[in-house]
Amino acid sequence: MARSILLVNGPNLNLLGTREPALYGSTTLPNVISLAQSQCDRLSITFSHIQSNHEGVLIDHIHEARSTFDAIIINPGALTHTSVALRDALLGVEIPFVEVHISNVHKREPFRHHSYLSDKAEAVICGLGVYGYEAAIEFAARCLEPKEKAQ
Numbered sequence: 001m002a003r004s005i006l007l008v009n010g011p012n013l014n015l016l017g018t019r020e021p022a023l024y025g026s027t028t029l030p031n032v033i034s035l036a037q038s039q040c041d042r043l044s045i046t047f048s049h050i051q052s053n054h055e056g057v058l059i060d061h062i063h064e065a066r067s068t069f070d071a072i073i074i075n076p077g078a079l080t081h082t083s084v085a086l087r088d089a090l091l092g093v094e095i096p097f098v099e100v101h102i103s104n105v106h107k108r109e110p111f112r113h114h115s116y117l118s119d120k121a122e123a124v125i126c127g128l129g130v131y132g133y134e135a136a137i138e139f140a141a142r143c144l145e146p147k148e149k150a151q
């Protein structure tokens with residue numbers, strides 16, 4: 001089971017719970033983080049979180065995760081549909097990851113139907129609202145084995 005999880009949230013997710021509640025619900029990002037921290041505490045999993053509106057900042061944190069985290073749970077936001085660089089960063093660190101989307105992207109505009117990450121994700125969760133984060137943590141705890149640490 002994963003013993004340490006980094007939760008990554010991409011651009012505009014800092015607005016969660018304050019705009020577009022019909023699409024993304026009314027739970028704020030701080031509340032999502034608090035719930036995730038409590039869930040990880042119960043599972044004896046080390047937890048950390050980053051949210052940034054800047055692609056390069058997210059990439060830097062993913063690089064830094066290589067020596068620390070067994071699993072990444074990522075909601076890339078709109079970078080899902082545009083960022084080869086984010087894909088390359090995840091592939092480069094060789095940390096298993098779960099892709100989460102609050103909305104069902106497949107019921108939305110066609111440009112949201114493609115992800116640069118999904119074919120490399122251990123799992124893709126979308127349309128469950130913020131429960132998707134809880135489900136992703138549970139999946140990581142049960143099913144993601146830590147990769148052998150590089151010597």
Ligand SMILES: O=C(O)[C@]1(O)C[C@H](CCCOc2ccccc2)[C@@H](O)[C@H](O)C1
Binds near residue numbers: 013019020075101105
């Ligand atoms: O459904 C998801 O979680 C998305 O990753 C959210 C992205 C948007 C992130 C912005 O989130 C907001 C939340 C509240 C208010 C405004 C934006 C969107 O571009 C993806 O296609 C699907």
